[in-house]
Amino acid sequence: MKVVVCIKQVPDTKGGVKFKPDGTLDRGAMLAIMNPDDKAGLEAALRLKDQYGAEVTVLTMGLPKADAVLREALAMGADKAILVTDRVLGGADTWATSSTIAGALRNLEYDLIITGRQAIDGDTAQVGPQISEHLGIPVISYAEEIKVDEAAKTVEVKRQFEDRYHIVKAKLPCLITALSELNEPRYMTPGGIFDAFEKEVTVWGRADLKDVDDSNLGLKGSPTQIAKASDKVKKGQGEKVAPDSPEEAVDYIVGKLKEKHIV
Amino acid sequence: MSLEEYKGVFIFAQQVDNELSGIALELLGKAKSLAEDLDEKKVTAVLLGSGVKGLVDKLAEYGADRVIVVDDPELKDYRTEPYTHALASVIKEYKPEILLVGATAIGRDLGPRVSSRVHTGLTADCTSLDIGDFPLEAREGVEQKHKQLLMTRPAFGGNTIATIACPDFRPQMATVRPGVMQKIDPIKGAKAEVVEFNPGFTANDCYTEIVKIVKETSAVADIQAAKILVSGGRGVGSPENFKILEELAEVLHGTVSCSRAVVDSGWKPKDLQVGQTGKTVRPALYFAIGISGAIQHVAGMEESDIIIAINKDENAPIFDVADYGIVGDLNKVVPALTKRLKEELAAKE
Numbered sequence: 001m002k003v004v005v006c007i008k009q010v011p012d013t014k015g016g017v018k019f020k021p022d023g024t025l026d027r028g029a030m031l032a033i034m035n036p037d038d039k040a041g042l043e044a045a046l047r048l049k050d051q052y053g054a055e056v057t058v059l060t061m062g063l064p065k066a067d068a069v070l071r072e073a074l075a076m077g078a079d080k081a082i083l084v085t086d087r088v089l090g091g092a093d094t095w096a097t098s099s100t101i102a103g104a105l106r107n108l109e110y111d112l113i114i115t116g117r118q119a120i121d122g123d124t125a126q127v128g129p130q131i132s133e134h135l136g137i138p139v140i141s142y143a144e145e146i147k148v149d150e151a152a153k154t155v156e157v158k159r160q161f162e163d164r165y166h167i168v169k170a171k172l173p174c175l176i177t178a179l180s181e182l183n184e185p186r187y188m189t190p191g192g193i194f195d196a197f198e199k200e201v202t203v204w205g206r207a208d209l210k211d212v213d214d215s216n217l218g219l220k221g222s223p224t225q226i227a228k229a230s231d232k233v234k235k236g237q238g239e240k241v242a243p244d245s246p247e248e249a250v251d252y253i254v255g256k257l258k259e260k261h262i263v
Numbered sequence: 264m265s266l267e268e269y270k271g272v273f274i275f276a277q278q279v280d281n282e283l284s285g286i287a288l289e290l291l292g293k294a295k296s297l298a299e300d301l302d303e304k305k306v307t308a309v310l311l312g313s314g315v316k317g318l319v320d321k322l323a324e325y326g327a328d329r330v331i332v333v334d335d336p337e338l339k340d341y342r343t344e345p346y347t348h349a350l351a352s353v354i355k356e357y358k359p360e361i362l363l364v365g366a367t368a369i370g371r372d373l374g375p376r377v378s379s380r381v382h383t384g385l386t387a388d389c390t391s392l393d394i395g396d397f398p399l400e401a402r403e404g405v406e407q408k409h410k411q412l413l414m415t416r417p418a419f420g421g422n423t424i425a426t427i428a429c430p431d432f433r434p435q436m437a438t439v440r441p442g443v444m445q446k447i448d449p450i451k452g453a454k455a456e457v458v459e460f461n462p463g464f465t466a467n468d469c470y471t472e473i474v475k476i477v478k479e480t481s482a483v484a485d486i487q488a489a490k491i492l493v494s495g496g497r498g499v500g501s502p503e504n505f506k507i508l509e510e511l512a513e514v515l516h517g518t519v520s521c522s523r524a525v526v527d528s529g530w531k532p533k534d535l536q537v538g539q540t541g542k543t544v545r546p547a548l549y550f551a552i553g554i555s556g557a558i559q560h561v562a563g564m565e566e567s568d569i570i571i572a573i574n575k576d577e578n579a580p581i582f583d584v585a586d587y588g589i590v591g592d593l594n595k596v597v598p599a600l601t602k603r604l605k606e607e608l609a610a611k612e
Contacts, residue, residue: 011419094375095384121419123539124387126375129343133379138469139343141372156474161279161368162534166340167475171468223384223432227399227413229425238570240588242577246595250603253571253596256587260569262491262548263515263607 001054001150003045004108006101006115006131007038007073009066034069037116041178043185044146045114046077052150055079057108061089061100067201074196075188086205091219094122098130099216103209105135112155113175117142125177132175140168141177148172269433272298273359275350276308276322276330277369279341283318285488286365286441291326293392293444294363300394301410303360305329308455311349313339316457323455326447330455331357337464340476341369343376344469351380352462359434361412363392366438374438384429385436390443390543391415397428412437417539422558442487442543443566484518486535491517491548494537494564495525498553498574498593502530507594508552511601514608520544522554538563553593556581573597 011030034042048054058073060066061084070081084104092100105113113132118125125141132139144165145158155174159166160181188196206217215221243249257263274290276283287308294306308327310318312334319330331353337345350373354362364370364377366388378385397411412435415426429435486492493512495505505519512519521531523538537544539559549567554560556572556579564570565584572585573593582588589596 093384094387095379095382098375098379122387123418124375125371126378126385126387129372129375130379133347133376136469138471139372139376140471141343142368161341163279164476164478166473167477168342169472169474223382224386224427224429225397227397227426227428229423231423238584238586238588240577240582240585240590242590246591246599249573249589249591249596250599252589253587253600254603254607256569256571257548260548262569263604 001048001052001111001148002057002109003048003054003112003114004057004059004105004110005038005042005045005073005078006113006128007042007058007060007069008035008116008119009033009060009062009069010035010119010121032065032068034072035116035119036180037118037178039116039185040180040182041114041116041176042073042076042078043183044143044176044178045112046186047183048112048146048148049077049079052148057082059084059101059104061085061097061104070201071196072188074199075192076186077192081199081201082204083201084204084209088206088214088218091222092217093222093224094124094126094130095223096217096219096221098127098134099212099221100209101127102131102134103212104204105131106210107204107208111153111172112148113137113173115175115177117177117179128175128177135175137173137175138170139175139177140170143176143178144181146176146178146182266431266433269358269360270303271305271307271359272301272303272361272363273307273309273353273357273434274327275362275364275370275373276310276318276327277365277367278310278312278315278318279369281312281315281318283321284365284367285446286367286370286439287322288325288446289441289444290363290365290439291322292446293439294361295326295447297361297392297394297412301360307331307357307359309333309350309353311338311346313337319455319457320453323453324449324451326450327455329458331458331460333460333462335461335464340473341373342471342473343372344467344471345464346373347376347380348464349462350377353460354381354434356460356462362434362436364436364438366440370438374436378436381434383432383434383436384427385438386414386416386427386429387438389414389416389437389439392437392439397430399426411435417562440543442545484535486518486520486537487542487544489518489520489544490546491515491550492520492537492544492546492564492567493517493550493552494520494522494554495552496522496554496560497524497528498555499525499530500553500594504594505530507597507601508550511550511597511604514601514604515548517548522557522560551581551585552597554581555579556584
């Protein structure tokens with residue numbers, strides 16, 4: 001069985017967001033990590049490797065420095081790594097990103113493609129389902145559990161909704177988007193880290209993408225365009241009091257609630 | 264693609280178990296106000312399901328001028344492929360200028376798949392939608408298009424905000440966060456034009472099989488519907504200590520919600536989480552108790568009408584968004600507040 005996991009290098013928003021003196025985000029100062037949902041997807045793939053001897057390939061699209069997350073994935077146990085990087089691919093929205101990744105995936109054999117549900121920088125959750133559409137394969141989003149039946153060439157997924165879950169069965173090949181809740185990703189092993197830096201990362205550029213028109217790539221191939229982007233402006237500050245006693249605090253709150261006709 | 268052929272604002276009227284989701288009505292409210300600024304003022308709801316025609320009148324009461332119904336047994340429960348086929352076929356046939364979809368567990372799967380099939384842009388998880396010019400400012404050598412959908416969304420864990428347009432493709436598609444847009448007051452007895460449409464469904468390899476549906480009817484409250492939320496953070500100290508918040512909520516007929524730290528610690532279920540990775544809420548009154556006010560939390564509650572924060576740390580960022588901030592010990596202030604409110608309400612009766 002062959003599994004391809006699509007991963008993304010993202011700035012770590014959890015580990016403290018850094019701002020420049022002018023109040024804009026300092027992306028360069030933030031730690032670059034493997035996107036958490038993608039890491040859960042990788043762990044799911046590695047469990048299929050443990051269970052069935054699946055071959056696990058990780059693929060990322062990004063700047064050359066995204067090599068770091070591929071090395072991390074190799075150190076966790078992935079077998080092969082592919083970096084898709086090219087200047088003409090920059091500025092891509094989710095349509096152009098998914099067209100690019102689909103173009104790369106067409107070069108590979110796969111039974112299962114796993115992506116994270118969403119990346120913590122964009123939070124769109126769009127690229128996974130869009131890749132599946134470009135490839136014409138089924139998608140199951142929001143996976144909490146994945147069970148593969150290798151003989152029957154099917155996969156059964158616990159698919160989360162707001163107030164329920166579905167157990168959904170699909171034919172392979174299939175694309176699954178993974179939730180962080182899926183599992184607890186393993187750590188890199190010291191041996192794995194050592195080997196990861198020995199292994200070769202395949203680098204693909206525009207010319208290596210299969211069956212994709214230039215009009216679907218990069219900034220020019222992006223249907224959506226940014227009209228305006230800004231770091232968030234904070235709401236004006238209200239009142240703040242430091243009462244001497246709980247009673248005084250209560251007087252203050254109840255006074256405000258009466259003023260606003262809530263009580 | 265001739266952009267002029269695409270007319271009108273459409274919404275995906277999500278239903279589950281043949282009951283309309285709240286987001287469908289919220290989208291209608293927004294669609295109506297967007298249509299005011301467009302040449303075509305008719306609002307169309309697209310209703311997909313099996314045996315769902317009975318929902319048409321409710322859509323009319325909440326602002327739909329027309330309802331396109333695709334009623335087919337293949338659409339009984341949500342599955343990506345038949346729903347994508349239905350919605351993409353409606354787009355090809357009826358050519359909407361704008362299509363809004365809820366950013367729900369269904370919409371965030373359906374939206375991207377449909378937008379890829381019809382080759383258009385999709386902006387995720389929008390919190391604000393307007394009609395305006397793109398580019399915003401006229402620039403020499405660049406055609407400025409008018410009456411474009413300007414879609415605003417937070418990104419980067421709520422730290423940045425971007426406004427996005429889709430000037431050269433149609434429909435302009437957005438998924439919209441539940442709880443952000445306002446429904447209209449229902450117009451009793453309103454009727455909509457009903458169009459029945461069926462593109463035909465032929466199973467292929469993309470069709471999945473639903474083996475089992477398990478409803479998780481946990482007794483969890485709907486925090487997005489609550490008018491008053493009493494929200495607790497890590498500062499509450501323990502799951503047991505949430506009792507004092509529950510007592511306050513009870514007196515106010517409110518609901519208890521919480522921050523991500525509380526969910527991560529396993530004190531409360533994820534359904535009660537407010538924030539960028541939880542739910543967006545805009546109650547009339549929001550108590551932030553023992554919540555420091557991380558940006559990702561604030562992103563989910565800053566639109567509340569009144570925010571009251573109680574925190575012992577006077578430098579907590581929550582005080583930057585609170586209308587009324589009280590620096591104090593929540594263990595003393597909250598029970599005292601509950602007691603006083605009980606007395607006040609008893610005196611009234």
